[in-house]
Amino acid sequence: MSSPPLRKPSRWVQWTVVPLLILVPIFYVIISAEQSRDGGEQKQKQAAATTLTYLWPTKVQRRIYEVPIPARSRPVAYLETNNWAASSLYVQFTTSQGGLDTFLAQVGSSRAALRDGAVTVSRKQARTVRWAFDSGQHWAGVRLEQHGDKPDHDITVDLSSPDAPVVYVVSTMDFG
Structure with a gap:
């Protein structure tokens, strides 16, 4: 058929x-x-880019450089630099007291570890992104060195406005 x-x-x-x-x-x-x-x-x-970009770094950048920016932080700006010896992520953000505590805990530190009057971001790093750490502000900072392939963090916080601390972070990965 x-x-x-x-x-x-x-x-x-x-x-x-x-x-x-x-x-x-x-x-x-x-x-x-x-x-x-x-x-x-x-x-x-x-x-x-040679100056800060007023956007959030990508999730991948935040994960690689281990920079956990707290929710509701504003304004957020960043710059990533790369060369043969090292890569750095520069991040600046304003947050709340709780946001600062959360950020410090997530990078393995605390508010108690901040040294009063210390600016841990070097002059060379500050020049890269045109940060000015003037003497009239209430600065506190901590340097977190990590072993292996983990990034080091230079963290400086402007505590002049207690309800709105401004965080400056330089997260560096050395390849040497």
């Missing part, structure tokens, strides 16, 4: 389905190419 002949699809189906089968992949390719191009331009801008 032979099977019945296949029924030819109606004209409207041919005129609708066939163009869709062609156009949908074309639009997908165009949109993907545009997104890819935009992503590359954004990465180039970030790599070429």
Whole structure:
């Protein structure tokens, strides 16, 4: 027994389905190419940055450099620098007292470890991002050195406004 002949699809189906089968992949390719191009331009801008960018660092950057910025911190700014010997992430943010305590706990420190009057960010590091640690502010800082492939942290906090401490962090990974 032979099977019945296949029924030819109606004209409207041919005129609708066939163009869709062609156009949908074309639009997908165009949109993907545009997104890819935009992503590359954004990465180039970030790599070429020489001053702080007033955005949150990416989750990947925060994880690699172990800089857990507390929720509701504003404004947040960062700069990443790289060379053959080291990579550094410079981060500045304003937070609350609770946010400061949370941040310090997450990097393995506490408010008690902050040395009153200490600016632990070096002059060279400060010049890189144009931070000025003037003598009229209430500074406190701590340097956290870690072993192995973990980053070191230079943390300086401006406690002049107790309800809104400003945190300056330089997280450095040495390759030497």
